[in-house]
Amino acid sequence: MKNFLLRAAFAAFGLWLASQAVPGIRIDGAGTLVGAAILLGLLNATVRPILMVLTLPITILTLGLFLFVVNAATFGLVAYFLRDFHVAGFMPALLGSLLVSIISTLLASFTKD
Secondary structure (H helix, E strand, C coil), X not given: CHHHHHHHHHHHHHHHHHHHHXXXXXXXXXXXXXXXXXXXXXXXXXXXXXXHHHCHHHHHHCCCCHHHHHHHHHHHHHHHHCCCEXXXXXXXXXXXXXXXHHHHHHHHHCCCC
């Protein structure tokens, strides 16, 4: 549980950074930020693996590049479920998901398991 909360905090920081750096991403309020981080973690744990299996042929055909689309779709799905989290299209979702992934991975690399 502690590990999940720590990763959610890293994702929240990445989401905040994405909302500041990527035009087209807006988060209205700290509660929405925390909710988006938790929902993103839950969707990455449940929906993303299903999407990866369903899109495996096209992922193999594109040499793995289609996983960026899956990540952007998961990011956009969070915006769909949360009213105060806004993503204005595919490119902001793609850039936001990349930024959140990079920040979360970097911060997680500094912690012990």
